[in-house]
Structures are given as C-alpha cells and as structure tokens.
Amino acid sequence: MPDKDRTSGYLRPELETMDPQARQDYLDGRVAATVAHAHERAPGFQARMEAMDAEPGDITSVADLAKLPVVEKAELINIQRENLPFGGLMAGQMEHIRRIYVSPGPIYEPAERTYADDRWAQALYAGGFRAGDIAQVTFNFNLVPFAFNLDESLNSLGCVSVPAGVGNTELQVQIMKDLGVAGYLGTPSFLSALADKAEALGMDLKKDLNLQVAFVAAEALPSSLRKELEERLGMLVRQSYGTAELNCLSYECMEMGGMHLAQDCVVQICDPETGQEVEPGQVGEVVATIFDHTYPLIRLGTGDLSSLTYDACACGRTAPKMTGWLGRVDQVTKVRGMFVHPSNVQQVAQKFPQVEAFQLVVTRENNQDVMTLVCELAEPGADREELRAGLENELKETLRVKGRVDFQDQGSLPEGCKVIDDQRTWD
Ligand SMILES: [Zn+2]
Secondary structure, three states: OOOOOOOOOOOHHHOOOOOHHHHHHHHHHHHHHHHHHHHOOHHHHHHHHHHOOOOOHHHOOOOHHHHHHEEEEHHHHHHHHHOHHHHHOOOHHHHHHOOEEEEEEOOOEEOOHHHHHHHHHHHHOOOOOOOOEEEEOOOOOOOOOHHHHHHHHHHHHOOOOOOOOOOOHHHHHHHHHHHHHOOOEHHHHHHHHHHHHHHHHOOOOOOOOOOOOOEOOOOOOOOOHHHHHHHHHHHEEEEEEEEEEEEEEEEEOOOOOEHHHHOOEEEEOOEEEEEEEOOOOEEEEEEEOOOOOOOOOEEEEEEEEEEEEEOOOOOOOOEEOOOOOEEEHHOOOOOOOOEEEEHHHHHHOOOOOEEEEEEEEEEEEOOOEEEEEEEOOOOOOOHHHHHHHHHHHHHHHHHHHEEEEEEEEEOOOOOOOEEEEEOOOOO
C-alpha cells in the first residue's frame, strides 16, 4: 500500500488559508448571527442580555464581544443549577438533540452533530489523519463528550474509528496489531504505556505495529516526550487543545511552534480580571465563543492561560497560534500589572541547569512591586555574575517584568516550596 501524504494540504482550505482581514469580517458576521440566534432561541442568554440592557444589535462583531462578561465554568454550573437542565442556554429543540453529555460539575451538554465536530476534524487532518485510516480512540467514552466527538470527526474524514476507551493496555496493543491501526487518539502518557506494553509482549514497535499518526490532548506534551514517541514508534505526534464544552480551539500543524486557532470559533486571550483582550503576545485567559446552533456558548472562560503569536507559518495556515498551555488562572499572581504564573517561572529556571532549587518572591518596596528569584545552585562555586545576568534577562523576556536574582545557600529553600511566594500585604 503506497504511503499517504500526511504532511500537506488542508481540510478546509478556504477557511484555513484565508486572508486575516477576510477572516475578521467572516468571524464578525458569524458572531452577529450567533448572538441574534441565541437571543431569539435561548431564554437564558436573552435574560442575560436584558440584565445588561443589551440587544443583539449591540453585538455585531468580535470586538463587540468585549461588552459581554466572561462566563467562568463555575458560573456555568450555577446557571444550569438555577434552571435545569441547561440554564436556558439551549437554542435548539429536544427532538434534534442526539446526546446529552455530562462533564464534571456536573455540566449538562446537549449535542447534535454540529460545527463542533468539524473543528476536531481540522485538527485531525492537520495532524496527518487521512481517509481510510483505522484509528483507535483511547479517551473515555463514559458520559463525557470528547471521545464521541473524535469518533464522529474521524468518520467525517473518512477514517474508521475503534472506540477502545481507557485502560486494557494488553488488549489495546493486540487490537492495534491485529487491525493494523494507523492512528492513535489519547494522552501522550497512555501512548507511552502502550509502547511499553507492546515491547513487554515481545513486539517490534515499528514492524508489528503500523502506527503512523497520533492525536494527543488533555495532557502536557514535553518536547522530549514527543521526540521519544516519534522515534520509538516511527510516527507523527501532534497535539490539540480544547475543552469539553467548547470542543477544539486550537491544534498543531506539521510545523509546530504553537497551535493554530481552529476555524469557525472565536478565541480571545483576556485579562482574567477585566475580561478585556490583552495585547498580542501577552499572557491571559483563553476565552472562547462557539457558533454551535444547538448550544451556542458565548464568552466562556476556560480558566487556562495562554498567549497568541501572529508569526506567519510555513504550513500556509493563516490563523494565529496559541503558544501552549501556560497554567491556570487561579494560580496566577499579578506583578507590576503583568500576570505571572508558576509555569512561567519554571520555564525560566529550567533553562539554567545550574539552578537546583528556586522560588519567586514578590514583595513591596516604596509602593512598588519587587520580584526576586531566589536560587540555590548545584555548584556553589559557579560563576554567579554571568548566571545572574542570564537569569535576569530571561525573567524579563519570559515574564515581561524586571526581577532580581538572589543566590542562597543550599538548603535555604524548604523542600517542595511553592513556586511563587507572594509576601505583599495591602493594609
Ligand atoms: Zn502551521
């Protein structure tokens, strides 16, 4: 069987390679139509608009979305509890609903086959899945939507789904071998566990298995793990990002370097305090609006932090890229007006192997925030001045806030100390 071209082409070229200005116009139209539709058909959304004294005509573009508050997941749970089952947010009719999913919360989600599926299909195609592939879905099929949505998106691409679900590593490996499964969908750690199991069963990972592409999500994918999986199994591994309620929001192409925003949804990076969009490149909360006809969700906050990059991508897709998952909003600290997250501090420290332990201490001097990276060194005799300059520069680059570096003796920081120690008091 000839090898398939898995690294070029687009699922929806007219959208994926659209001129950015044309995309802006297109999304403005879709936002206006979605808000009008939700206002007409979803009484809960209508009530929310009325409480703000707003009408559909006030929200006719992506920029206008800033007039609507961000709805956090905890609020969505409350909205539903007050008006079960869907908080008045369903805009379709029950006879058109195919399933009701239940996400942790619980959050109830009415679903018919909609655009949502199509966004995961974009991700799958960009990750190298092609018609005729047999693909094994190892996400959980119990109540939650993700695995079902992937199953449907595979079908829409012409792929064959094996709904394997979680666990049963030995059976999973046998299925892969017996069926010649080409595509894996699951977490990176489970793929790693399957490879270990296959080896333990005496299989040759490249000869006995036919894996070509992996779609991974729901977990961080360190570049070292990606490289290991790709080399070990002789396959492409690409990741995507989304949530149970919003579905796919972004996905990697073959070039990587971030995840392209999916087409047919609006993803905004917003200040977690004000809900307003931050400047390009700055870190903020991922807030999304989806155009689902049955269950339109408008300005839903994910609680996840990320940033956007607008650099042109060699793959030809013109959508900006999310730079990756940078932590959770509830762990964030604001220093000199900038959001600083533990994972960003870790990023800085990890670039310097000489640093054995670290903690970012935030204090206040002369009514100004002061940020100090306290470091313990593996080799106390190392050249501290060069290291200090490097660390200070990296702090400024990554956190966008100037910080000091303070070297302390080994053992000064308590074992397992929190990454950010905010010592500021405000009385
Ligand atoms: Zn690309």
